Amino acid sequence: MNWNIGNIESIFSISPRVKVFKLKLKNNPKKIIAGQYFDIRLTAENGFQAQRSYSISSSPKNLKFIEFTISKSPNGEVSEYLHNNLQIGDKIEVKGPLGNYFNWIPTNNDQIIFFAGGTGISPFMSMIRHKIETQNNSKFKLMFSSRTIKDILFFDELNKYTILDPSFDMKITLTREKSSLWKGLTGRFSINEIEKSLHNIDKNSVNYICGPTNFVEKISSIILDLGVNYDLIKTERFG
Amino acid sequence: MINKGFNQKNNLSNKKKLPPGQYLVDYLPILTAGPTPKIDLKLWNLEIYDNQDLMKSFTWEKFLKLPQSEFFTDIHCVTKWSLFDTVWKGVYLEDILEKSSINFSSGYIYVSCYGGYTTNIPIKDINNKKGMIAHSYNSKPLEPPHGGPARLIVPHLYFWKSAKWIKSIHVIDKDKPGFWESYGYHMYGDPWKEQRYYSD
Ligand SMILES: Cc1cc2nc3c(=O)[nH]c(=O)nc-3n(C[C@H](O)[C@H](O)[C@H](O)COP(=O)(O)OP(=O)(O)OC[C@H]3O[C@@H](n4cnc5c(N)ncnc54)[C@H](O)[C@@H]3O)c2cc1C
Numbered sequence: 307m308n309w310n311i312g313n314i315e316s317i318f319s320i321s322p323r324v325k326v327f328k329l330k331l332k333n334n335p336k337k338i339i340a341g342q343y344f345d346i347r348l349t350a351e352n353g354f355q356a357q358r359s360y361s362i363s364s365s366p367k368n369l370k371f372i373e374f375t376i377s378k379s380p381n382g383e384v385s386e387y388l389h390n391n392l393q394i395g396d397k398i399e400v401k402g403p404l405g406n407y408f409n410w411i412p413t414n415n416d417q418i419i420f421f422a423g424g425t426g427i428s429p430f431m432s433m434i435r436h437k438i439e440t441q442n443n444s445k446f447k448l449m450f451s452s453r454t455i456k457d458i459l460f461f462d463e464l465n466k467y468t469i470l471d472p473s474f475d476m477k478i479t480l481t482r483e484k485s486s487l488w489k490g491l492t493g494r495f496s497i498n499e500i501e502k503s504l505h506n507i508d509k510n511s512v513n514y515i516c517g518p519t520n521f522v523e524k525i526s527s528i529i530l531d532l533g534v535n536y537d538l539i540k541t542e543r544f545g
Numbered sequence: 546m547i548n549k550g551f552n553q554k555n556n557l558s559n560k561k562k563l564p565p566g567q568y569l570v571d572y573l574p575i576l577t578a579g580p581t582p583k584i585d586l587k588l589w590n591l592e593i594y595d596n597q598d599l600m601k602s603f604t605w606e607k608f609l610k611l612p613q614s615e616f617f618t619d620i621h622c623v624t625k626w627s628l629f630d631t632v633w634k635g636v637y638l639e640d641i642l643e644k645s646s647i648n649f650s651s652g653y654i655y656v657s658c659y660g661g662y663t664t665n666i667p668i669k670d671i672n673n674k675k676g677m678i679a680h681s682y683n684s685k686p687l688e689p690p691h692g693g694p695a696r697l698i699v700p701h702l703y704f705w706k707s708a709k710w711i712k713s714i715h716v717i718d719k720d721k722p723g724f725w726e727s728y729g730y731h732m733y734g735d736p737w738k739e740q741r742y743y744s745d
Contacts, residue, residue, distance in 0.1 A: 349548055350548070351552075356553070357625050359624060404742065493585070519574070519575045527580065529580075530580055539577065539579050541579055543576050543577070545576075
């Protein structure tokens with residue numbers, strides 16, 4: 307697969323640490339599957355190159371414009387450049403779509419639980435948007451862990467979907483919110499809360515877990531202990 | 546294509562050359578397609594097959610009695626990170642295959658793991674101390690998220706070939722794709738030729 311060129315069409319801050327970058331691709335891919343990612347390659351004037359992977363968070367139906375949802379890693383080589391330097395109209399090298407495993411290919415009547423930590427929501431946004439767009443009737447349950455109210459990514463959009471689509475359901479926990487304005491869950495997802503989420507969903511449902519490595523290790527270990535079949539757990543660790 | 550204002554940031558002492566597209570890290574990241582399986586050492590077993598025939602089975606105790614060696618090496622993950630100067634301890638694959646009375650001058654190994662992961666490697670890539678089953682990393686028992694109790698180490702190929710939680714080895718005549726190899730990754734995976742994806 308060759309390197310493609312993405313033209314930066316828009317950049318939005320959606321939380322204190324996260325920006326959404328919309329790119330127009332020079333060569334349109336033939337097909338994108340929800341959950342796939344692109345590699346981004348940056349080149350310095352002295353020839354030094356760095357590559358990192360970023361999930362597609364836009365609907366896979368958009369082959370011309372793709373969106374990445376990227377958090378700024380402290381002192382991160384690539385993500386800091388994308389956040390601090392990249393401007394509308396700039397071009398970057400991208401390769402993709404890649405990844406044929408952490409995907410959702412729509413079939414009806416699926417039952418899926420998504421566990422997202424922070425930007426781990428990115429590949430799931432693509433899947434959820436695809437479900438909503440195609441009016442797919444699969445049952446989606448999103449368990450979303452964020453730091454504070456301000457850090458909840460795509461909050462309004464996800465809320466809207468819970469109202470629009472009775473087969474989409476979401477539970478949010480905030481690990482660092484101090485404000486009493488937040489009436490929902492706080493702290494990490496408890497074993498109890500996770501067990502509840504597994505209750506009203508089919509035993510053969512697939513479990514997707516995405517986010518920082520610690521989050522993925524923790525959640526996958528809990529659901530294994532709760533008896534979920536190993537083969538029904540798919541993980542993506544962002545490092 | 547130059548990205549104006551972009552500079553190398555995390556300039557870890559980079560005395561050695563990196564394979565193309567890789568960057569240096571100073572810790573061992575974790576990237577696995579599924580959860581970390583829970584493995585009971587009392588039930589742990591390593592099975593060695595010549596095609597379909599079971600040749601030998603090692604319990605944990607027996608495995609630790611095989612000749613133990615140390616492996617100093619650099620490792621390269623297809624997700625772009627590389628880590629220099631790692632130290633693994635365990636048993637070289639050729640010692641295991643020899644103990645299993647397998648004639649392994651040609652062909653492939655097909656490795657299966659707890660949790661169901663699989664991968665394929667040519668025999669020539671594990672001969673002459675090029676591959677090991679390791680149970681310790683930097684002088685400590687290998688932690689489960691990193692592949693403990695024991696994982697394969699074949700460091701001259703991308704690290705997905707170094708399968709975690711190894712359970713069995715089939716020596717086979719005809720190559721067949723393992724887990725990532727069936728999901729679009731390269732059959733061989735040489736980091737120096739940047740063989741990441743099947744079309745590379
Ligand atoms: C398939 C895939 C999809 C991804 N999708 C997304 C996405 O949609 N959005 C997104 O924001 N990210 C995503 N990532 C992560 C992304 O690829 C980068 O890893 C991330 O942006 C950091 O890169 P960086 O160059 O900014 O930081 P780097 O310079 O690579 O590293 C800095 C970070 O590494 C960590 N680190 C460094 N040293 C240590 C140490 N000793 N111990 C522990 N941690 C250490 C720290 O957290 C630090 O902030 C994805 C990763 C993968 C593999």
